[in-house]
Amino acid sequence: MREYSIRHTVTADEIDAFGHVNNVVYLKWFNWIASRHCDAAGYGGGQMWQNSFGWIIRSHKIDYLYPVKPYEEVEIKTRVENVKGASSLRSYEIINSQGKICAKGETLWVWVNYKTGIPCRIPAEVSALFGF
Numbered sequence: 001m002r003e004y005s006i007r008h009t010v011t012a013d014e015i016d017a018f019g020h021v022n023n024v025v026y027l028k029w030f031n032w033i034a035s036r037h038c039d040a041a042g043y044g045g046g047q048m049w050q051n052s053f054g055w056i057i058r059s060h061k062i063d064y065l066y067p068v069k070p071y072e073e074v075e076i077k078t079r080v081e082n083v084k085g086a087s088s089l090r091s092y093e094i095i096n097s098q099g100k101i102c103a104k105g106e107t108l109w110v111w112v113n114y115k116t117g118i119p120c121r122i123p124a125e126v127s128a129l130f131g132f
Contacts, residue, residue, distance in 0.1 A: 032076075049114070
């Protein structure tokens with residue numbers, strides 16, 4: 001399953017002094033949907049901790065394109081773009097109810113051994129969960 005999406009209604013605590021969603025909330029949403037996507041694919045945080053192997057973040061990129069307002073409903077979308085060796089690129093879009101892309105971004109994830117912190121090749125069975 002390469003793609004995953006959820007709907008979310010903006011809450012009051014996600015709004016900043018300028019009356020729109022705070023920039024750091026987009027990053028929170030990106031992490032949230034990535035976690036939900038992993039759970040839905042069948043290898044979520046519980047399995048990662050139990051097996052001592054899983055994802056860590058190497059880098060993020062976010063482009064803020066259009067403000068999201070209080071109590072607006074948005075669609076948060078993610079897609080696993082590739083899986084190569086020890087890393088995977090995941091993309092995101094935040095789309096408002098008028099169909100405008102309000103933000104888009106990317107995260108480079110790295111598969112690591114949680115006991116050692118050392119990156120390692122993503123197992124074939126994990127890659128397969130995301131269509132690779």
